[in-house]
Amino acid sequence: MTSFTVNGRDVDLDIDPDTPLLWVLRDELRLTGTKFGCGVAQCGACTVMLDGMPRRSCVTPISMVEGSEVTTIEGMEGPEITAVQTAWEAIDVPQCGWCQSGQVMSATALLQQIPSPTDEDINNAMAGNVCRCATYVRIRQAIHDAAKTLEG
Amino acid sequence: MTAMQTTRRGFLAGGAGLMLAMTLPLGKARAQAAAAAAEPFAPNAFIRIAPDDTVTVMIKHLEMGQGPYTGLSTLVAEELDADWAQMRAEGAPANAAEYYNSAFGTALLIQGTGGSTAIANSYMQMRKAGAAARAMLVAAAAEEWGVPAEEITVKAGVVAHEASGKSSGFGALSQAAAGQPVPEDPPVKDAKDFVLIGTDVPKLDTVAKTTGKAVFTLDVFRDGMLTVVVAHPPKFGATVASFDDKAALEVSGVEMVRQIPSGIAVYATNTYAAMKGRDALTVEWDDVNAETRGTAELFEEYSKAVAAGGVTVEENDDIAVLEDAAQILEAEYQFPYLAHAPLEPLDAVIEVKEGKADMWYGCQFPTVDRGTVAQVLGLPLEDVTINVILAGGSFGRRAQGSAHLAAEAAEIAKASGRDGAFKLVWTREDDLKGGYYRPMTVHKLRAGLDVDGNIIGWENVVANQSIMTGTPMEAMLQGGPDATSFEGSSGLPYNLGAKRIGWAKMESPVSVLWWRSVGHTHTGYAVETFLDEVLVAAGKDPVQGRLDLLPADAVRERGVIEKVAEISGWTGSTRDGKGYGIAYVKSFGTYVAEVVEIENRDGVPHITKVWCAVDCGIPVNPNVIRAQMEGGVGFALGTALHDRITLAPGGEVEQSNFHDYPMLRISEMPEVEVAIIQSDADPTGVGEPGVPPLAPAMANAWRALTGTKQYQLPFSGAIS
Ligand code: FES
Ligand code: FES
Numbered sequence: 071m072t073s074f075t076v077n078g079r080d081v082d083l084d085i086d087p088d089t090p091l092l093w094v095l096r097d098e099l100r101l102t103g104t105k106f107g108c109g110v111a112q113c114g115a116c117t118v119m120l121d122g123m124p125r126r127s128c129v130t131p132i133s134m135v136e137g138s139e140v141t142t143i144e145g146m147e148g149p150e151i152t153a154v155q156t157a158w159e160a161i162d163v164p165q166c167g168w169c170q171s172g173q174v175m176s177a178t179a180l181l182q183q184i185p186s187p188t189d190e191d192i193n194n195a196m197a198g199n200v201c202r203c204a205t206y207v208r209i210r211q212a213i214h215d216a217a218k219t220l221e222g
Numbered sequence: 223m224t225a226m227q228t229t230r231r232g233f234l235a236g237g238a239g240l241m242l243a244m245t246l247p248l249g250k251a252r253a254q255a256a257a258a259a260a261e262p263f264a265p266n267a268f269i270r271i272a273p274d275d276t277v278t279v280m281i282k283h284l285e286m287g288q289g290p291y292t293g294l295s296t297l298v299a300e301e302l303d304a305d306w307a308q309m310r311a312e313g314a315p316a317n318a319a320e321y322y323n324s325a326f327g328t329a330l331l332i333q334g335t336g337g338s339t340a341i342a343n344s345y346m347q348m349r350k351a352g353a354a355a356r357a358m359l360v361a362a363a364a365e366e367w368g369v370p371a372e373e374i375t376v377k378a379g380v381v382a383h384e385a386s387g388k389s390s391g392f393g394a395l396s397q398a399a400a401g402q403p404v405p406e407d408p409p410v411k412d413a414k415d416f417v418l419i420g421t422d423v424p425k426l427d428t429v430a431k432t433t434g435k436a437v438f439t440l441d442v443f444r445d446g447m448l449t450v451v452v453a454h455p456p457k458f459g460a461t462v463a464s465f466d467d468k469a470a471l472e473v474s475g476v477e478m479v480r481q482i483p484s485g486i487a488v489y490a491t492n493t494y495a496a497m498k499g500r501d502a503l504t505v506e507w508d509d510v511n512a513e514t515r516g517t518a519e520l521f522e523e524y525s526k527a528v529a530a531g532g533v534t535v536e537e538n539d540d541i542a543v544l545e546d547a548a549q550i551l552e553a554e555y556q557f558p559y560l561a562h563a564p565l566e567p568l569d570a571v572i573e574v575k576e577g578k579a580d581m582w583y584g585c586q587f588p589t590v591d592r593g594t595v596a597q598v599l600g601l602p603l604e605d606v607t608i609n610v611i612l613a614g615g616s617f618g619r620r621a622q623g624s625a626h627l628a629a630e631a632a633e634i635a636k637a638s639g640r641d642g643a644f645k646l647v648w649t650r651e652d653d654l655k656g657g658y659y660r661p662m663t664v665h666k667l668r669a670g671l672d673v674d675g676n677i678i679g680w681e682n683v684v685a686n687q688s689i690m691t692g693t694p695m696e697a698m699l700q701g702g703p704d705a706t707s708f709e710g711s712s713g714l715p716y717n718l719g720a721k722r723i724g725w726a727k728m729e730s731p732v733s734v735l736w737w738r739s740v741g742h743t744h745t746g747y748a749v750e751t752f753l754d755e756v757l758v759a760a761g762k763d764p765v766q767g768r769l770d771l772l773p774a775d776a777v778r779e780r781g782v783i784e785k786v787a788e789i790s791g792w793t794g795s796t797r798d799g800k801g802y803g804i805a806y807v808k809s810f811g812t813y814v815a816e817v818v819e820i821e822n823r824d825g826v827p828h829i830t831k832v833w834c835a836v837d838c839g840i841p842v843n844p845n846v847i848r849a850q851m852e853g854g855v856g857f858a859l860g861t862a863l864h865d866r867i868t869l870a871p872g873g874e875v876e877q878s879n880f881h882d883y884p885m886l887r888i889s890e891m892p893e894v895e896v897a898i899i900q901s902d903a904d905p906t907g908v909g910e911p912g913v914p915p916l917a918p919a920m921a922n923a924w925r926a927l928t929g930t931k932q933y934q935l936p937f938s939g940a941i942s
Contacts, residue, residue, distance in 0.1 A: 086475070086498075088494075096441075096493070097492040097494075102434070102437070103434020103435065104434070105440070105566070106440065106493075107566070107567075108650045108880050109649060109650060110650075110880075112880035113565065113880055115565060143433065143434035144434055155432050155433060158432045159424075159429055162424060162428050165288070165289075165615075165853055166286050166287030166564070166566070166612075167287065167431030167612065168564075168565040168615060170432060192888065193888055193889040200885040200886075200887070201565070201888075202564060202565040202857070203287045203565075203615060203857070204852065204853045204856020204859075204860070204886055204891065205849070205853060205856075207891060207893070207894055208849070209888065
């Protein structure tokens with residue numbers, strides 16, 4: 071039995087301890103905002119917050135999550151996620167959309183740590199998030215825009 | 223929805239409001255007879271107006287990021303005079319009669335997305351559909367209010383009669399409108415009266431895609447559904463000789479294992495169990511008909527084939543003039559197989575219940591897939607429903623003439639031996655190793671200059687596999703050569719003197735497919751880098767040299783080349799340690815020229831900026847056009863820098879995931895500046911045309927900066 075919380079809700083699961091958190095979220099809890107792109111920590115589509123830090127859920131076995139707090143895009147709250155999503159929508163960042171939950175999660179984590187990131191900060195924080203549609207120009211712009219809103 | 227009633231002239235009225243069902247072949251209105259069994263989501267409709275005023279447009283082209291939900295809805299909203307906030311979009315289900323793509327010809331009606339045709343083939347059709355609905359709303363209001371229709375105005379979703387002070391939203395009129403006759407050929411607006419076309423209306427799918435709420439195939443769950451992964455042969459053309467599923471069946475969650483034509487299917491109660499079960503399989507493969515040549519060996523054969531000249535597919539004067547040239551240049555180019563790698567790997571959900579099959583997935587050729595599924599399951603076509611939903615990218619991968627994914631899903635359902643729901647999931651490894659690649663290609667080019675540096679002859683021989691041969695699309699070739707193999711080598715606008723284009727058709731069990739911009743992915747590179755090299759050898763500037771080769775009537779070609787030179791401040795020389803290169807490619811009716819600025823970072827090319835000029839006729843949504851150019855640049859750049867699919871000697875694919883088939887990262891993405899040419903020509907597509915000019919412009923900039931010519935892609939390494 072593995073016990074943890076997801077988006078503030080207690081979860082107890084009797085499941086193969088090797089099962090990646092990604093598939094638990096998707097198949098068992100039906101939280102489908104978290105996406106699958108590679109399964110080997112190469113694309114960032116599966117990014118969630120684990121105890122407040124961004125984490126690739128595809129390579130996080132459920133056994134490692136025991137006692138932790140998991141937050142998915144469905145459960146994110148706070149000024150950073152609001153600023154990020156507002157900025158994303160204002161300039162229509164998404165194309166196919168598959169990577170975007172992960173992009174939004176990583177961008178939010180970045181702004182939580184560095185409120186006014188430079189281009190270099192963005193390159194470092196977002197390096198693990200692939201966008202096959204290459205919406206990178208707008209991702210960069212939206213992060214800067216969100217940072218400005220947060221400065222108020 | 224309450225009971226439907228059939229009304230005159232084919233309109234369907236019911237609790238859900240007005241459904242306008244019409245197809246407009248050859249621009250002529252033709253109302254569809256209402257099917258007795260029609261339901262609110264019946265397929266024979268483009269527009270649905272609900273009592274709550276929302277207008278839903280049934281989008282016949284797959285939304286995979288290129289923007290048809292927004293673009294096609296804009297066309298309807300424009301003529302309907304709707305308010306943008308009331309517009310919604312939904313994927314149209316498979317129905318060839320209603321939703322065929324006129325750009326694919328009419329000999330065989332195919333509902334499908336490809337060739338950047340969504341806007342081009344829908345432009346008048348969607349506008350006429352919107353105009354007809356508007357006319358019916360107006361007629362209904364005139365009848366209800368007892369006023370002349372000519373005095374009624376429609377603006378931003380409000381139908382109004384000024385003199386009487388009456389006004390209404392669409393929803394309240396939809397029932398009455400449904401009873402009005404269908405206008406045969408409703409007039410559409412003059413371009414000068416456009417309110418929405420040409421503006422940056424917000425995309426309809428942005429919010430759902432920013433909040434994680436958008437529903438893609440992998441997000442579909444049905445009661446009792448099993449997830450299925452398939453062990454495919456490691457070599458193309460191999461088949462199952464024998465298999466042992468004992469260990470797989472012991473994996474907790476694995477329910478069954480079945481042999482299907484494409485491999486061994488493992489069915490489980492969750493995705494991880496299915497993958498683990500597949501890992502536990504032991505399969506012996508029969509390689510008798512498999513491709514066992516490696517990439518190096520294949521390139522040797524391709525090289526011999528281009529040397530032999532191929533069959534002539536385009537020719538004007540005798541290419542023998544090259545013998546009189548003062549100077550001859552020659553080059554041979556090698557292009558690898560490429561995977562599309564949409565970020566959502568292939569997947570499909572199928573449910574078979576009591577002799578009917580339903581599917582949900584990001585389907586790009588709905589009617590082709592529907593026929594295949596019906597055939598595999600032995601069902602009449604009407605009993606197969608394909609619900610087309612959002613796709614997490616495609617770039618051509620989901621447009622399968624072979625319908626192999628739908629067929630695999632149907633085989634899985636069939637092999638289960640029972641009714642049930644199944645989600646077929648391909649992993650990234652399945653995707654990269656699974657074939658349907660951009661064909662590997664070799665180009666041989668020769669050009670001759672006279673003593674004054676004028677080009678007097680040009681020969682280009684291309685060797686690759688045919689994409690269309692062996693699929694239902696082959697009928698479109700009408701026995702001729704497959705132009706998707708050499709498009710862009712043929713049909714050049716430049717005056718190059720005597721010209722011969724040859725094609726050598728290669729054969730292999732490796733499956734190939736169109737990959738974002740198809741033939742132009744390699745012809746654009748070979749032609750535009752070689753031309754650059756020739757112009758420089760003749761002492762000419764790459765921009766002026768190209769302009770000089772264009773005939774007087776090549777106005778749009780000239781337009782984008784001049785525009786990109788202008789916005790990039792083209793000087794023709796390197797400055798501040800940066801090199802500049804230009805390329806121009808017309809593809810799918812759209813004209814694009816790009817200039818690349820490049821730096822040499824310890825021998826590695828780094829692109830800092832790209833300027834792009836695009837002429838796609840009337841720009842329906844400039845924001846979407848810019849987004850597609852930006853995305854096309856990034857997609858092409860990542861590929862040119864890093865990507866190749868290679869076969870080891872013996873025939874196995876050497877790449878498996880993004881560590882060895884790398885995607886462009888944000889740190890590699892240049893700034894992109896886009897100029898859209900103002901035009902009143904009919905609109906053409908933008909999904910693909912941003913791709914072809916990038917790699918050649920980059921190679922030209924790199925050569926200008928370093929002197930190094932790049933005859934192989936990717937840049938990151940020679941292909942052994
Ligand atoms: S799916 Fe987890 S990083 Fe790609
Ligand atoms: S929007 Fe398609 S992968 Fe990022």
